[in-house]
Amino acid sequence: MDPREQDVAEVMGFDRLPTHIVDKRVADLLDLSGKKAIVTGAGGDGLGQAIANRLGGCGADVALIGRTFEKVERRAKEVEQRWGVKAVPILADLSDWDQVHRAVRESHDALGGLDIMVNNPVMVHAGPFEAFTKAQIDMTVHGSLTMLMYCAHAALEYLLPQGSGKIINIGAVGGRIQQRGLVVYNSCKAGVVGFTRNLAHEMAPRGVNVLGVAPGIMIKPDMRQRILDPQSDQDFAARNAIMEAITTQVQLGRVSLPEEVANMVAYLASEAADYMCGQTIDVAGGQWMN
Known part of the structure; x- marks a missing residue:
């Protein structure tokens, strides 16, 4: 082969094209059997547990991390019984750097690996900005953005050495629009969009893909x-x-239902979304500012 032609093929990535997907159905590409996933904020009745259920339903083994062990333990049992996969509850306060890294390490060891990290922060404070206290600002920034960075950092300790895996950050459509009473929260969610885009730019050449999902009004x-x-x-x-x-x-x-947002998380975690990188996808019913 002419060296110039070889260079072109290399630049184009022809040798890395996933040609094995050509004859598959999309349903086949959504199969996560054998994958190991972590979902944070998974003990309550909201998005975290819905994501854990969706990933488990697609065949992934899942670690559910939360601040109340009884809650994540109950949700883990539900995932195991419903889908026949392995689901483990992990206790951690994700506002603490050391606990985050310990929880991800325990999850990795319990599952026997890590392929998918879903960062689902759950702390928020709303109200007029002028009425915020320092503690409320700090809590919202930490809970809506900083904790997500902690979790991504901990996951990369395992994803980078293996040169593969996905990090999926949960933002909010408020990160793209303005809303009264959510100045601090929406500003942090705009930060999640930027963090997702920039982390993807840094990690993609090293085999780790970073994506985001921005829910709207979930009930x-x-x-x-x-x-x-x-x-x-x-x-x-x-x-x-x-x-x-x-x-x-x-x-x-x-x-929306949390499960409708969890559908997108499961899709992004799958092989069907392997050519997406750095995007944050709105799942918000077309919500925009009029």
């Missing part, structure tokens, strides 16, 4: 009850804000 069971039967001024304010957003911003005209 958990307890939140649904508070909206239907508000018991406090905060509940009324939340209901009014959500109703306004649904009627003026969300093109599909409804809220």
Whole structure:
């Protein structure tokens, strides 16, 4: 072969094209059997447990990390019983650097490897910016952005040496739009979009892919009850804000289930999304600022 032709083939990456997928169905590419995944914030009734269930349903073994062991233990048992995969509960306060790295290490050892890291931070404070205290600003920044960086850092200790794996960061559509009462939170979620893009740029040449998902208005069971039967001024304010957003911003005209967002996480974790890199995908019913 002419050296110049060989250079072209190398630059084009012809030898790295996934030609084995050509004759497969998309459903086959979504199979995560044999993969090892970590999901943080997975003990409650929201997105974390939905992601763990979706990944388990696709065949992955899953470690569920949370601050309350009884909750992640219950969710892990549900994943195991429902899907027949291995699911392990891991206790950790993800605001603590050392606990994060310990939890990822324990997850890796319990599962026998790590292929997928889903960073699902769960801490948030809302309200008028001028009413925020230093503690509330610090808590929101730490819980919405810093903890996510801690978890990605811990995962890379295993993904980089093997030269493969995916990190999926959970942001929010608020990171792309402006919303009253969410100045600090949305600013952090804009940071998640930037972190995802920049980390992907740094890690892709080393075999680790970084992607993001930006949910819109998700309704958990307890939140649904508070909206239907508000018991406090905060509940009324939340209901009014959500109703306004649904009627003026969300093109599909409804809220979402956590499982609908988890669908995108499972897709990005799969081979079907292997040519995506650095993007943060909105799953928000077309929510935008009017």
